[in-house]
Amino acid sequence: SQTIHQWPATLVQPVGSPLSLECTVEGTSNPNLYWYRQAAGRGLQLLFYSVGIGQISSEVPQNLSASRPQDRQFILSSKKLLLSDSGFYLCAWTVSGGSPYNEQFFGPGTRLTVL
Amino acid sequence: AQSVTQLGSHVSVSEGALVLLRCNYSSSVPPYLFWYVQYPNQGLQLLLKYTSAATLVKGINGFEAEFKKSETSFHLTKPSAHMSDAAEYFCAVRKAAGNKLTFGGGTRVLVKP
Numbered sequence: 001s002q003t004i005h006q007w008p009a010t011l012v013q014p015v016g017s018p019l020s021l022e023c024t025v026e027g028t029s030n031p032n033l034y035w036y037r038q039a040a041g042r043g044l045q046l047l048f049y050s051v052g053i054g055q056i057s058s059e060v061p062q063n064l065s066a067s068r069p070q071d072r073q074f075i076l077s078s079k080k081l082l083l084s085d086s087g088f089y090l091c092a093w094t095v096s097g098g099s100p101y102n103e104q105f106f107g108p109g110t111r112l113t114v115l
Numbered sequence: 116a117q118s119v120t121q122l123g124s125h126v127s128v129s130e131g132a133l134v135l136l137r138c139n140y141s142s143s144v145p146p147y148l149f150w151y152v153q154y155p156n157q158g159l160q161l162l163l164k165y166t167s168a169a170t171l172v173k174g175i176n177g178f179e180a181e182f183k184k185s186e187t188s189f190h191l192t193k194p195s196a197h198m199s200d201a202a203e204y205f206c207a208v209r210k211a212a213g214n215k216l217t218f219g220g221g222t223r224v225l226v227k228p
Contacts (some may be wrong), residue, residue, distance in 0.1 A: 034215075044218040044221070049214060100209055100213075101147055101164060103149055103161045111156065
């Protein structure tokens, strides 16, 4: 069966520090991968998605970036964190191609607090 | 652009009462619709999805949703609320040829004993 992992589970970082969040998927190949952020009172915001290694689409211009160095690994990064980067970060995957009825499967999330 | 609107950011129900969460979508063609649930500090979990096989869709935990094209709605219901239903619920839509889901703003459900 498929499993999605995210780490760390929680993170407290000072303003201006770098960030690296990791997401890995097991039990499937060539998934579509997604990064979302939930900020207080702002719902679920899609940040990036990827349909293959090295292929990244950015949804929201900001100081975050994403990379997909391996088929089932998706990394969210920042060189300098802002207070506004605080939130709950969720990674998700779905089967590539195929039916539009395919749902996205979500990881457990990372709680980031920038102080 | 494809979008969904969830009416009411917070809903309070008594245990044993009907849960009704509203979702309306904007689309000129039948969309691909999903309901997710999120418990505190966890990821989202699929409750159910509309696949066009039937307008009434049954999901997990006793939830169901009815697709009404004439009303462009996909409201989520549960006949009898349980304390464990306290969570945030998201409606989402996918465009036919798209890789992305668009989520509504979410509705937080509080269940009173």
